[in-house]
Amino acid sequence: MDLVNITIDGEQVKVPKESTVLEAVRGIGIKIPTLCYHPEFRPEGSCRICLVEVAGARSLVASCVYPVNEGMVVRTNTPEVREARKAVVELLLANHPEECLSCQRNLNCELQKIAADCGIRKVRFDGEKKNYPADAANPALVRDQNKCVLCGRCIRACSERQGVHVYSFANRGFNTTVVPAFNAGLHEAACTFCGQCANVCPTAAIVEKDDTKEVWEALHDPKKHVVVQTAPAVRVA
């Protein structure tokens, strides 16, 4: 394996030549917050939360997509880096629903944790809120685009891991969404309800339905949905 020498926060390390800066930094136990990055999928570098300083680079760089090279000097925790990450998170929070206490992912939300880790106690920006209806007309999942941070992890889980390709980005700018083709509900798409999208979603933009009674009724009412048989039928005496 070819190695390169780099310096991370003053420490000299050898890392595989094909590493990203994020992999190199995490490899020596330094924490960097990430949102769009997921170790199983190809990195996209879209959220910009993983910013670090690289000597000689014209601006802060997204460490999850920035390759290491011989002699590189990386700084992960300067005041500029911390302030830039904080501003990125605040911009996400500026148009995020303010309903953490009643949210299904409360205390299990990556955005909430990153905001706390960045020391955000007050959001400086007051952004426009989105107002999409929830997509819940299926037996298993609830999609709430108002809570989507456009990390694209659901798209990559569905395509790269599952090979199903239900989701893609649609529209532009503030109106960008992640939707099944033709903005259909999941019950109209090729979704197999494997739940991998909910599994990798960092917020509550896609969650498993937690209303057990409703799910049970929907699963067993052939007029509402196709019956999903999860175990062999057993005759009750």
Ligand code: FES
């Ligand atoms: Fe690196 Fe999103 S985690 S840009």
